[in-house]
Amino acid sequence: MEQPWRTFCSALERKIGEENMEIWIRSALRAEVVAPDRVRLRADSKYYHDWIRDNLLSEIEAAWAETMGRPVEVEMTFQGAPPDEAPAVATRRTPTYLDRTRTFESFVIGKCNEFAQAASIAVADAPGQAHNPLFIYGGTGLGKTHLVHAIGNRVLARSDGNAGVYYCTAENFFAAMVRALQTRSIPQFRERFRTEVDVLILDDVQFLAGRDRTEEELFYVFEAMRSEGKQIVITSDEPPRSIGKLEPRLRTRFEQGLLADVQPPDVETMMAILASKAATLRLDVPTDVQYTIALRVRNSVRELEGVLNRLSALRSFYGQPISMAFIQDRMSDIIPPPAPPPSAEQIITKVAEHYHVRPADIRGDRRPANIAHPRQIAMFLTRRITNLSFPEIGREFNRDNSTVQHGCKKVEADMRTNPNLRAEIELLEKMCKGG
Numbered sequence: 001m002e003q004p005w006r007t008f009c010s011a012l013e014r015k016i017g018e019e020n021m022e023i024w025i026r027s028a029l030r031a032e033v034v035a036p037d038r039v040r041l042r043a044d045s046k047y048y049h050d051w052i053r054d055n056l057l058s059e060i061e062a063a064w065a066e067t068m069g070r071p072v073e074v075e076m077t078f079q080g081a082p083p084d085e086a087p088a089v090a091t092r093r094t095p096t097y098l099d100r101t102r103t104f105e106s107f108v109i110g111k112c113n114e115f116a117q118a119a120s121i122a123v124a125d126a127p128g129q130a131h132n133p134l135f136i137y138g139g140t141g142l143g144k145t146h147l148v149h150a151i152g153n154r155v156l157a158r159s160d161g162n163a164g165v166y167y168c169t170a171e172n173f174f175a176a177m178v179r180a181l182q183t184r185s186i187p188q189f190r191e192r193f194r195t196e197v198d199v200l201i202l203d204d205v206q207f208l209a210g211r212d213r214t215e216e217e218l219f220y221v222f223e224a225m226r227s228e229g230k231q232i233v234i235t236s237d238e239p240p241r242s243i244g245k246l247e248p249r250l251r252t253r254f255e256q257g258l259l260a261d262v263q264p265p266d267v268e269t270m271m272a273i274l275a276s277k278a279a280t281l282r283l284d285v286p287t288d289v290q291y292t293i294a295l296r297v298r299n300s301v302r303e304l305e306g307v308l309n310r311l312s313a314l315r316s317f318y319g320q321p322i323s324m325a326f327i328q329d330r331m332s333d334i335i336p337p338p339a340p341p342p343s344a345e346q347i348i349t350k351v352a353e354h355y356h357v358r359p360a361d362i363r364g365d366r367r368p369a370n371i372a373h374p375r376q377i378a379m380f381l382t383r384r385i386t387n388l389s390f391p392e393i394g395r396e397f398n399r400d401n402s403t404v405q406h407g408c409k410k411v412e413a414d415m416r417t418n419p420n421l422r423a424e425i426e427l428l429e430k431m432c433k434g435g
Contacts, residue, residue, distance in 0.1 A: 004067055005031055012063035016056060024052055039064055040075040049078035054096060096156065097167045102149035108276050110269030113143055116260035120147045120233075124154035127163075127199050127231035131258035133222075137236045138262030141302030144235040147262075148201045151233055155199050164198040170207040174214050186217070193221045199231040205254075206236045210245035222253055232257075265301070270294035273301055274308065281312045285322055292324065307331075342432050344382045344396040350432045351378040363398050376407035377425060381432060383408050 008031070013021045029052065030042045041060070043049035052060070053076050064072040104124075109117050116138075122130045134151075136144050152165040168176070180189035193200065200221070208214050225232055236243060239261070240254040265273065271287075271294045278285045285293075285308075297303045314330045315322055342350075345359075352359045355374040362375045375397070382393050383404075394404045415422040 008063050008067040011066045012059060015059040015063060020056070024048065024056060037068075037070065038073045038075065040077065043076070043078040046078050049076055052076070096152060096165045098152045098156070098165065099149045100153060102146045103153050104150045106276070106280075107143065107146055107150055108269065108273040110265050110272070112263040112265045112269055113147075116144075116147060116262050119258055119260045120151050121154070123231060123233065124151045125158070127155055128229040132226065133232040133234055133254060133257035135234045135236070135240065135254050135257055135259050136262060137239050137259065139264065139299065140237060141300030142262045142264060143301050144262055145203055146301075148203060148233050148235055152199060152201055155231075164196050165201070166193075166197045166199070167201040167203065169203045170205050173202060173218070174208060174211060177214050177217050181213075189217070190220055190224065194224045194228060197225065197230065199233065200225060201233045203235050204237070205234050206238060206243050206246075208246075209243050212247075215247045215250055219247070219250055219253070222250070226253075264299045267291070267294050270297075270301075270304065274304060277305060277308055281308060283308065283312055283315065283322065285311075286324075288324055289322060289327060292327075341386050342434075344386060344388060344393065347382050347385065347432050348378050348396075351381065351428060354428060354431070363396075376411050377428065379404050379407040380411040381425070381429060385429065385432060 009021065009025065012025060016025075029044075029048070032040050032042075041052075043052060057074070057076075061072065061074050064074060104117070104121060107113075107117060116136050119131055119134060120136070123132075123134045136147060138144055149167065152167055155163050155165050177186075177189065180186050202218075208218060222232060234254060239259055240246065240251045243251070271290045274285065274290050274294055278290075293304070293307060297307055311322065311327065311331065315326075318326075318330070320326055348359050348362050351374050352362055355370070357371055357374055361371045362378055364371075379393060379397060379399075382388060382396065383390070388396070390401045390404045390408075393399075394401050397404065411421075411425070415425060
């Protein structure tokens with residue numbers, strides 16, 4: 001058995017990758033030939049048995065057929081299985097490829113996604129009956145993939161794991177169809193969806209646009225599943241009518257169901273998402289840090305997850321609590337440190353531009369009202385924004401200390417009685433700070 005096992009492992013690794021081989025096969029699975037056309041696989045535990053059966057069985061069967069040069073019946077059992085139970089012949093099941101951590105319970109709801117979330121729950125509770133197909137669209141990283149995984153997980157939970165749920169990206173669908181063409185197994189490719197899949201979840205369907213043969217096969221799968229009353233869930237970064245080069249007959253089929261869009265979350269929703277994901281990572285993120293991060297990455301939940309993962313790693317490495325100072329120091333590319341205050345010269349230039357005078361006039365000796373007023377406002381803003389003392393401001397304006405103090409006090413007094421002036425100075429302050 002040693003040589004066939006090595007050959008089998010080499011063939012399987014080409015199909016599922018080195019990481020899956022190490023985690024699920026080499027470390028947890030043993031094999032024995034019980035007949036010329038039958039192989040028994042024994043997993044270390046029921047957990048490994050169930051996961052391998054549900055996710056890798058198709059690839060295992062194909063690798064054994066390649067190894068033995070003929071179709072091979074694969075039996076699966078596990079260490080500690082009741083002795084009075086004969087090893088069950090593993091039935092051929094389509095892997096789910098679902099992320100079991102993405103559920104409705106872990107999805108944060110806001111105005112941006114509440115309709116899509118409600119539609120997803122309706123589909124998960126009555127697949128094939130409510131909203132078929134369900135077409136969820138929106139920008140990258142806004143939670144579409146989380147919702148469709150949640151649909152699949154809920155369907156599995158409500159069926160005690162017996163429903164045939166299949167999640168795949170458009171690129172994986174394309175690759176599977178190409179393999180079927182190469183191996184001349186298109187009829188089996190089609191039959192798989194008709195007989196084994198109860199809920200098809202197709203992610204990022206826009207990538208199939210313009211691939212004529214793949215669109216043709218998707219149309220066949222779509223029609224076959226719909227005729228059997230099976231559920232189809234689709235995501236895209238744009239609605240069907242906006243997907244260029246999409247076949248008209250596919251576009252009309254997609255639009256027959258329910259279209260649900262996911263919008264970028266507002267700051268409050270993004271903060272709620274951040275708090276939820278931070279709790280999962282056991283991160284204590286202060287409210288001011290949550291708000292700052294939410295403002296910077298509010299257009300992508302996926303980017304937010306990346307920021308939190310990085311923040312968690314930095315916190316562990318440096319052993320310091322998370323604070324605004326910490327993220328400004330360690331993550332300046334995401335949260336830059338506060339910009340230095342503008343100089344007196346920059347403030348004078350901004351005020352001069354606003355009042356249509358020259359910076360030289362503000363610094364000069366002329367005293368008409370159209371110059372004296374901007375000069376006093378520039379002095380007031382310089383005092384308010386910078387750390388300069390009255391004598392230092394005086395040198396910037398070619399004035400003495402008492403003149404600067406008088407100008408600042410006059411502007412303060414006028415602001416208390418003139419709301420329009422107060423609003424104008426607040427606007428100028430934002431302009432001077434680069435806001």
